[in-house]
Amino acid sequence: MLNFFGLIVVLSGLWLGLSGHYQPLIMWLGGLSVLLSAFLAVRLETLDRESAPFFGLPGILTYWVWLMIEIVKANWIVIKACLRAELDINPALVKVKTSCESDLARTTFANSITLTPGTVSVTLEGDKILVHALYEEEAQPEVFAEMDRRSKRAVDSRVTA
Amino acid sequence: MIGAAALALVVAIVLMLVRALSGPTLYDRVLAVNSIGTKIVLLLGVLGFLMDRPDFLDISLLYALINFVATVAVLKFFRYRSFQVPLRRRTGGRR
Amino acid sequence: MSATVSFLLDIKPVLGAFLCLAGAILAVVGTVGVLRFPDFYTRLHAASVTDTSALTLAILGMALMSPSWLVVFKLAAIWAFFFLTGPTSSHAVANAAHTAGLQPLIGAQARSGRGGRDHDGE
Structure with a gap:
């Protein structure tokens, strides 16, 4: 209601x-x-706690601000890769494990990965996400750990509470 | 300077059209068309400011909505060869 | 004090137009990346430059030029909509390509300039 x-x-x-x-x-x-x-x-029965996340909007907004900074950093890397005379890209497929529980938190995490240029989430099965990265060294598991932790804190605790 | 921005966007659209026409796979084409949609949304807004009629933004908002639905619809059609398939996930999950 | 305010008001449209131009140039850069990169998955990364930074810069520029708050609201709506649906459609394209069996080029393979392997989905 x-x-x-x-x-x-x-x-x-x-x-x-x-x-x-x-x-x-x-x-x-x-x-x-x-x-x-x-x-x-x-x-349409689309109106549940996850599709209408009006709870904890401040947490989502702080996450958004942090994500914007990450996007700017990642953008710079990809723009340099686009303009360099010699292609020095080193694409790789990486498996990332997420600790998020709810569908909304997983969607947030996967969408954040896709939104930062240089990494795209290709498949999402259970708690494993297959990520395609432009530079293998930019896509180590510890890079995603902080994003995972933050999206879990921003969304998960509010959905399951 | 806004005119230069509009011109640069037109150049970007034309270049992307090359990829849409020559893309070796279907997905390159879908990606190019989606990206052209994004640029057209920006171009509509910039043109609105160029002609001092920011009402153009309504059109670009609508274009953004249609662009997203069209991308998903085209992908769905080429995956299932039909629009009559529910997109609900089949394996796992709580539903 | 008022001189500062009027200076800011004077420079606002110029700054807005400059940001619009920067966004448009970034769109061209992303397109150049899409044309240069060797296979579909790497092109996806180049296209996402357009989806994020070019869009943000251009919309910020238009917001600085806008005559009323109503226009700013519409711009904010477009921006938020793109940031919610942009990754969704990127993921949809990538997932469809992966499901259809399109293999990405890995590592040094991508630099040797060979095109992506064809697949039988078309």
Whole structure:
């Protein structure tokens, strides 16, 4: 129920931000469309604790900030690799084990790996992720350990609590 | 300077079109088309600012949504040769 | 004090246009990477430069140029949407290629300039 009202609040905020017209008639139509979307989400049964993560938003935001810094660092490496006259790439397939429990935390971890340029998660089976990396030396298990720990702390403790 | 940005984006799109046309595998083409979609979203926004009509951003938001769905739909079709397959995971998990 | 504020207001659109240009140039760099790299999986890495840094820089630049907060909100919506779906579609393409049996080039193999091995999925 809390998730349902959270969804309505988020959808209303999105509508108000995107519309820019605040006459009464338009507002009514907007409210109707928000209710229709929420009703469809309930009918699709996609509204559970993991698909509507309104809990612990601060933790997710701090994780996001840390991830942005990592993305900038990784971007620099890949840009240099793109522009170097001689290709010196050393691609490799690496298996990474995650300690995340819930689906949402695993998705966060795998998506973070994909989002940082230079590493892409290829398959995800159970708690093992197959990662393709542009440089083998950039993809040692200890590199991913911190990301794994942080995504577990940001998401997992809130989902299972 | 915004015009130069738009021009650079057009150059990037044309170069990516080369990869989309010549890509040796299907996945290279899908990747190139997806990437062209990202660049077109940026180009629409930049064009909106170039013509002083930031309303173009609505179109680029819509394009971003369609781009994602189209990529997943094309991949799904070439994997199962049909759209009528549920994408729910079959093995393991709690569902 | 007010001189500083007016200076910042003056330089804001210029800075925005400069960031837009930087983002567009990064998009070209990513595309050059996609054209140069030897096989599909390495091209994926080059394309993700466009998806992250070029997008972020260009959207930051547009936000600095924007006339109202409504436009900033729309830009933020586009940015957040791309950061949620971009890795999903990258992973979808990589996973589909892996499932279809496309083998990546490993290590020094990738530098010798041979193209990726063909597969029978097409």
